[in-house]
Amino acid sequence: VLLWWCLILLLFETEMRVISATVLDRESLSNNDAVDNTDAVRLRLRLHLVRHGETESNRQNLVLGQTDSPLTPLGVRQAHAASLAFGLESSSFWRRYTSDLPRAQRTANILLGGEITEGDASTQTRIMVTNDERLRERAKGVREQRDKSLTYDEAMELHLAEVNHNNHNSDNNNSNGSMPLLESETEVWDRFQNWMEEVLQDMLRLSNHQSSMQHDSITISNDGTMLEQEQSSDTAGMAQSRRDGIHHVLVVSHSGTLRTVIGKLVGDQLPSHISTLPVGKDGAKKGSLHVPNTSRTIIDIFPNTFDGNTNPPKWRATLVDLTNTSHFDDISSN
Numbered sequence: 001v002l003l004w005w006c007l008i009l010l011l012f013e014t015e016m017r018v019i020s021a022t023v024l025d026r027e028s029l030s031n032n033d034a035v036d037n038t039d040a041v042r043l044r045l046r047l048h049l050v051r052h053g054e055t056e057s058n059r060q061n062l063v064l065g066q067t068d069s070p071l072t073p074l075g076v077r078q079a080h081a082a083s084l085a086f087g088l089e090s091s092s093f094w095r096r097y098t099s100d101l102p103r104a105q106r107t108a109n110i111l112l113g114g115e116i117t118e119g120d121a122s123t124q125t126r127i128m129v130t131n132d133e134r135l136r137e138r139a140k141g142v143r144e145q146r147d148k149s150l151t152y153d154e155a156m157e158l159h160l161a162e163v164n165h166n167n168h169n170s171d172n173n174n175s176n177g178s179m180p181l182l183e184s185e186t187e188v189w190d191r192f193q194n195w196m197e198e199v200l201q202d203m204l205r206l207s208n209h210q211s212s213m214q215h216d217s218i219t220i221s222n223d224g225t226m227l228e229q230e231q232s233s234d235t236a237g238m239a240q241s242r243r244d245g246i247h248h249v250l251v252v253s254h255s256g257t258l259r260t261v262i263g264k265l266v267g268d269q270l271p272s273h274i275s276t277l278p279v280g281k282d283g284a285k286k287g288s289l290h291v292p293n294t295s296r297t298i299i300d301i302f303p304n305t306f307d308g309n310t311n312p313p314k315w316r317a318t319l320v321d322l323t324n325t326s327h328f329d330d331i332s333s334n
Contacts, residue, residue, distance in 0.1 A: 141182030
């Protein structure tokens with residue numbers, strides 16, 4: 001009888017140990033899930049959307065599209081002021097992008113410290129920046145480089161008159177001429193969204209594989225190839241991203257493009273007095289959203305899925321700061 005009681009007690013003790021271990025495992029799994037979910041919620045792209053500095057065409061009240069115009073001395077000072085305000089925080093940027101148009105490239109160059117003196121017109125930065133044509137200004141057709149007061153029809157009349165004049169004085173008679181590119185808001189948004197979701201995928205892919213890859217020595221280009229990264233600032237930016245889940249991305253672009261992007265991403269979060277209605281086929285109607293030169297708008301992009309293979313990932317956007325120009329206080333008047 002005593003042996004039977006000993007056997008029963010032994011079986012009971014073993015069963016209790018199994019139950020206890022199961023409960024601990026479940027609690028541990030639950031805690032791990034909570035940590036993972038917290039990390040997933042924190043993971044985001046923080047877009048720093050910056051317009052280029054003032055250009056000669058801006059000063060002359062001419063329409064700028066995908067034709068270019070150099071920065072004015074004021075535009076250079078604006079970029080230097082922005083650099084002191086937030087550009088020299090470049091070590092916190094995970095990626096840096098600019099439109100491929102020269103006015104945006106030079107602004108990015110100054111912003112990130114590539115021009116030490118205002119008289120240096122070098123376009124080479126000390127920090128890697130990716131030029132991307134998907135970030136360029138909206139193409140505005142025959143209105144480009146014409147006075148902003150002209151309607152599209154008026155600009156078209158001038159364009160056709162110039163074509164006829166050129167044909168009259170040329171051996172090559174081309175009665176139609178070449179029509180300048182004209183983009184719709186939808187086309188501008190489509191190319192920007194394509195760029196943004198590509199960067200978002202890179203973030204998810206790197207986040208999912210950071211335990212098995214040495215991210216401190218690589219970055220990924222637009223075509224998905226690995227590029228050697230020598231700048232210590234990139235290492236710091238990636239390390240910061242791993243700590244808080246925020247992947248800071250600098251984007252230097254243009255007013256027309258940024259108005260469209262801001263409206264599409266966070267139009268329902270803007271102050272009530274700002275209109276995000278369509279600006280017309282030629283971009284002549286600007287609405288009430290003003291994007292000053294070198295102003296910075298910050299928008300967080302949260303992926304709604306955390307599968308790096310998702311193509312494209314779904315996302316939601318939150319407005320953090322709108323067209324901030326506080327650095328203008330540091331710009332000299334001369």
